[in-house]
Amino acid sequence: MEMHEVIRQRRGELGLSQADLAARVGVDRRQIRRYEAGETHPTLPAAKSIASALGITLDELAGDETHRIDLSGDWSACWQSWKDGVESIRPQQVRMTQRGDTVELVAASRGAPLEGGGYLWRGEVKIVDNEALIGWYVADESAVRSKGSLYFSLHPHGLHATGRWVGLSYDGPIVSGWAALARTEDEAITLIDGLRGGDE
Secondary structure (H helix, E strand, C coil), X not given: CCHHHHHHHHHHHCCCCHHHHHHHHCCCHHHHHHHHHCCCCCCHHHHHHHHHHHCCCHHHHCCCCCCCCCCCEEXXXXXXXXXXXXXXXXXXXXXXXXXXXXEEEEECCCCCCHHXXXXXXXXXXXXXXXXXXXXXXXXXXCCCCCEEEEEEEECCCXXXXXXXXXXECCCXXXXXXXXXXXCCHHHHHHHHHHHHHCCC
16 A cells, blocks of 8 residues: 555544644645645655554555554453452453554443442553553542553454553552453453462
8 A cells, every 4th residue: 555545544544634634743734635645755754743643653654564453442451459458350341542552541440449449540551563562550530549560461363461560559559460451351350360370
């Protein structure tokens, strides 16, 4: 696929008008029209801005075929956690939005009532070589101090991910626990059960 086709197709997928893309890139709308018509190619700084605005890499903008896993959508997460020193396994719904190699995660449910240690959070991970997710999380509720880092090993086809979190727990001390991401809650729980089996 040629660069002008990539720009036009990706802009359409994101629901952006030429004026929207031009505003994000910092160029005149007519320049975006010229790029999409194949009349001219963007300079390197403009290409970097276009790729960023479209949530793709420069290689993808240039038309190189990539084999990036798409993780966008509704997922189930399951966490091994503690409250008052008691272990709990908490499944919860998570919305994942991918832009290039960056995935934003936003908890859509608490997994437990706030007084039981559940809370809403958000985070971000980078996809590394389609094999790992590395990033951070932070509580979205002011009464909760939890924040920390995430590491997941990614299934080769992006079907699920397993790993660990480490950070401030609801109780305050730095702790770590197993974590799983899957398309269904049952699968996420099964993955956590398998990880916990190695602890015993």
